[in-house]
Amino acid sequence: MAGKTLYDKLWDSHVVRQEADGTCLLYIDRHLIHEVTSPQAFDGLRLAGRKLWRDQSVVAVPDHNTPTRNWDREIEDPVARLQVNTLDNNIREFGALSYFPFRHAKQGIIHVIAPENGLILPGMTVVCGDSHTATHGAFGALAHGIGTSEVEHVLATQTLIQKKSRAMQVRVDGQLGAGVTAKDVALAIIGRIGTAGGTGYCIEFAGSAIAGLTMEGRMTVCNLAIEAGARAGLVAVDEATVAYLKGRPHAPTGEDWDKAVAYWKTLHSDADAHFDAVVEIKAEDIQPQVTWGTSPEQVLAIGERVPDPAQEADAAKRAGIERALAYMGLQGGTPISEIAIDKVFIGSCTNSRIEDLRAAAAVVKGKTVAGTVKLALVVPGSGIVKRQAEAEGLDRIFTAAGFEWREPGCSMCLAMNDDRLSPGERCASTSNRNFEGRQGPGGRTHLVSPAMAAAAAIAGHFVDVRHI
Amino acid sequence: MKAFTPFNGIVCPIDRANIDTDAIIPKQFLKSILRSGFGPYLFDEWRYADHGEVGMDCSKRPLKADFALNQPRYQGAEILLARDNFGCGSSREHAVWALENYGFRAIIAPSFADIFFSNAFKNGLLPIVAPAEVVERLFGECAANEGYRLAVDLAEQKVTTPSGFSFGFDITPQRKESLLKGLDEIGFTLKHADEIRAFEAARKAEQPWLWRAAASGSAG
Numbered sequence: 001m002a003g004k005t006l007y008d009k010l011w012d013s014h015v016v017r018q019e020a021d022g023t024c025l026l027y028i029d030r031h032l033i034h035e036v037t038s039p040q041a042f043d044g045l046r047l048a049g050r051k052l053w054r055d056q057s058v059v060a061v062p063d064h065n066t067p068t069r070n071w072d073r074e075i076e077d078p079v080a081r082l083q084v085n086t087l088d089n090n091i092r093e094f095g096a097l098s099y100f101p102f103r104h105a106k107q108g109i110i111h112v113i114a115p116e117n118g119l120i121l122p123g124m125t126v127v128c129g130d131s132h133t134a135t136h137g138a139f140g141a142l143a144h145g146i147g148t149s150e151v152e153h154v155l156a157t158q159t160l161i162q163k164k165s166r167a168m169q170v171r172v173d174g175q176l177g178a179g180v181t182a183k184d185v186a187l188a189i190i191g192r193i194g195t196a197g198g199t200g201y202c203i204e205f206a207g208s209a210i211a212g213l214t215m216e217g218r219m220t221v222c223n224l225a226i227e228a229g230a231r232a233g234l235v236a237v238d239e240a241t242v243a244y245l246k247g248r249p250h251a252p253t254g255e256d257w258d259k260a261v262a263y264w265k266t267l268h269s270d271a272d273a274h275f276d277a278v279v280e281i282k283a284e285d286i287q288p289q290v291t292w293g294t295s296p297e298q299v300l301a302i303g304e305r306v307p308d309p310a311q312e313a314d315a316a317k318r319a320g321i322e323r324a325l326a327y328m329g330l331q332g333g334t335p336i337s338e339i340a341i342d343k344v345f346i347g348s349c350t351n352s353r354i355e356d357l358r359a360a361a362a363v364v365k366g367k368t369v370a371g372t373v374k375l376a377l378v379v380p381g382s383g384i385v386k387r388q389a390e391a392e393g394l395d396r397i398f399t400a401a402g403f404e405w406r407e408p409g410c411s412m413c414l415a416m417n418d419d420r421l422s423p424g425e426r427c428a429s430t431s432n433r434n435f436e437g438r439q440g441p442g443g444r445t446h447l448v449s450p451a452m453a454a455a456a457a458i459a460g461h462f463v464d465v466r467h468i
Numbered sequence: 469m470k471a472f473t474p475f476n477g478i479v480c481p482i483d484r485a486n487i488d489t490d491a492i493i494p495k496q497f498l499k500s501i502l503r504s505g506f507g508p509y510l511f512d513e514w515r516y517a518d519h520g521e522v523g524m525d526c527s528k529r530p531l532k533a534d535f536a537l538n539q540p541r542y543q544g545a546e547i548l549l550a551r552d553n554f555g556c557g558s559s560r561e562h563a564v565w566a567l568e569n570y571g572f573r574a575i576i577a578p579s580f581a582d583i584f585f586s587n588a589f590k591n592g593l594l595p596i597v598a599p600a601e602v603v604e605r606l607f608g609e610c611a612a613n614e615g616y617r618l619a620v621d622l623a624e625q626k627v628t629t630p631s632g633f634s635f636g637f638d639i640t641p642q643r644k645e646s647l648l649k650g651l652d653e654i655g656f657t658l659k660h661a662d663e664i665r666a667f668e669a670a671r672k673a674e675q676p677w678l679w680r681a682a683a684s685g686s687a688g
């Protein structure tokens with residue numbers, strides 16, 4: 001009999017019961033909550049007179065709507081304020097293990113604060129009413145996004161009704177070149193398999209280049225699994241995982257720690273495990289990536305040119321390229337490096353951790369944001385990241401160059417607060433979605449790594465970070 | 469969810485096909501944080517002469533007199549009668565919440581959009597698929613008779629008109645049981661509460677660290 005994949009191990013250890021048609025009731029260890037997708041779930045509980053099954057599994061924070069400046073005042077937007085206050089009230093009424101209210105010293109993006117506080121542990125199942133929950137697969141945890149009805153279901157029953165996905169392995173072997181980051185790896189994978197390539201799969205990222213990434217880098221890669229269509233991404237537990245967790249506030253201690261580590265070390269795919277699909281990529285082939293269109297799969301290496309629809313024989317694909325180019329205001333055949341930008345956003349649950357800010361600051365140091373760039377924003381992922389960056393002097397490097405240094409939150413990743421693009425504005429962004437209107441109605445988003453975003457801010461257009 | 473009992477309800481006809489979820493509850497109401505309270509905004513653009521926003525007092529808003537929901541003869545309606553492809557468009561569960569909150573318990577149409585159809589069951593609203601000629605007949609009888617009612621019996625899977633004409637409808641056994649017992653998906657899962665508890669106890673014995681609060685307390 002073939003060995004088990006990491007996904008098999010995580011799945012099997014959480015099945016409470018299985019129906020004849022394969023539908024399972026899966027036990028959930030950690031439930032992450034934010035203000036936008038939870039109010040109706042709590043309201044549903046209230047209407048039905050239900051309580052939380054296990055309030056100590058809940059970790060909550062407002063992040064999507066919160067402003068990134070003027071923290072000396074209440075939130076101005078009444079809709080945002082009401083959502084944030086509603087989360088406050090719901091947590092007060094129903095309880096939680098950890099709550100990080102607006103302006104708390106550790107507040108930030110849910111997918112940044114949960115790991116940094118040791119609230120995500122290997123072997124857990126993790127859910128959140130948010131598709132980028134896939135991030136936490138970096139810890140060898142089975143993590144996926146769920147809808148509001150499912151949020152309510154998990155709150156009330158500690159379980160999720162699920163069918164098992166198929167298993168895909170994406171292997172990246174070799175040595176990444178200088179200036180090539182986890183973000184470039186993830187975008188290159190999406191460029192290869194497409195945004196539907198992972199649909200119906202749980203993707204395990206493996207190979208020496210993945211093992212060589214820091215935990216921050218692995219989180220970036222898993223975060224983008226959803227953009228490849230997979231509900232969950234995974235990376236096996238290794239020494240880096242264990243070292244990252246040691247001493248975190250909610251990590252186990254003493255005898256618990258030793259037992260936990262012994263168990264965590266079993267959380268990898270067996271050598272003879274069977275995957276339903278395998279994709280192999282050579283690390284040496286990956287260049288710094290820039291998206292040119294309105295889907296993350298519309299991505300190219302910095303040295304390439306925007307596709308020319310005239311060269312595309314397939315009529316449907318040609319129409320797709322034309323539509324994306326029209327929205328993005330680009331001419332086919334334009335070199336990526338000639339695309340000028342209006343704004344820069346360094347942040348989001350994909351790239352707002354300390355390592356990301358260090359990489360961007362290293363590019364920016366001693367330089368100035370181009371005069372044609374109207375706004376260059378750095379939004380740290382959490383209060384902890386922000387203070388760490390300030391202790392290292394990164395904030396001063398950014399502000400001296402002309403960047404704005406903001407308070408933590410989702411910010412211009414989805415533009416629910418007042419950080420957004422105006423119609424037609426073009427942005428170099430470290431976030432995860434370049435959909436039409438994502439960063440503001442009519443806004444044009446190009447996804448890049450933090451170092452590439454920083455380099456674009458200085459040059460005023462995209463530029464190969466390896467050549468500056 | 470309340471148990472779905474047999475009832476004899478007033479029918480409100482909206483003679484249109486492809487009634488989409490944006491018509492049922494326009495997008496500005498999705499900003500609301502509640503699951504309840506959508507009833508007054510049901511069919512907002514068709515129902516009111518002004519533009520609606522969350523939080524408006526609908527009792528003071530100008531009505532479009534000829535829209536069915538505003539006509540005296542259909543007040544208190546519990547059954548909505550419509551044409552093909554009811555509930556198409558976005559997946560918003562708010563559409564079901566609005567219909568249910570207004571007071572509708574069943575919707576009769578020749579066909580429904582998929583997601584709306586399954587969302588309806590999750591919230592105790594019964595979508596009844598009836599043959600087009602039956603729907604045609606109901607529209608006719610409804611127009612001709614003020615105070616027109618239909619008797620809906622889920623256990624028997626049968627709808628009966630005042631004249632005694634009746635027709636059956638299909639429903640899966642699990643959905644039927646959920647509605648009859650007032651079990652939503654959560655209620656269904658909670659039937660297995662003992663299994664969940666047993667699983668949890670075993671897990672706690674194996675990985676006790678997942679149950680310990682942090683040494684630093686729970687304030688973040």
Ligand code: SF4
Nearest residue numbers: 132348349410413414
């Ligand atoms: S940073 Fe962006 S993608 Fe991440 S949770 Fe916030 S809004 Fe979602």
